[in-house]
Amino acid sequence: MKKPIWLLKLIEFVSPGRRIKIIEGDTPPARLPLRNIVLAREDGENWAVGFRCPCGCGKKLELLLIKEASPNWKLSVDEGGKPTLYPSVWLKTGCKSHFWVRSGKVVWC
Numbered sequence: 359m360k361k362p363i364w365l366l367k368l369i370e371f372v373s374p375g376r377r378i379k380i381i382e383g384d385t386p387p388a389r390l391p392l393r394n395i396v397l398a399r400e401d402g403e404n405w406a407v408g409f410r411c412p413c414g415c416g417k418k419l420e421l422l423l424i425k426e427a428s429p430n431w432k433l434s435v436d437e438g439g440k441p442t443l444y445p446s447v448w449l450k451t452g453c454k455s456h457f458w459v460r461s462g463k464v465v466w467c
């Protein structure tokens with residue numbers, strides 16, 4: 359069952375920020391951590407991030423960072439290893455979640 363948006367916001371507020379976990383290679387990991395965001399890097403180039411949908415539906419999200427891909431996202435990581443993604447993530451199917459990732463926190467739209 360989908361959690362109401364106020365509950366998702368509350369959970370995010372009281373939870374520690376999400377961190378980046380870097381993996382080397384050309385395939386995303388088969389298993390994703392519950393909260394943290396996996397960054398796939400090959401030959402020094404960041405090419406994708408993977409994480410579970412923060413609504414709790416369990417869907418695996420994979421966002422491409424390479425400019426040639428469409429759509430693609432921009433990732434920045436602060437000193438504490440906390441990621442920011444641009445633009446927002448909007449799932450057109452399933453839970454239809456729409457959110458931003460800013461400094462390791464999910465900001466629900």
Ligand SMILES: [Zn+2]
Nearest residue numbers: 411413415453
């Ligand atoms: Zn979801």
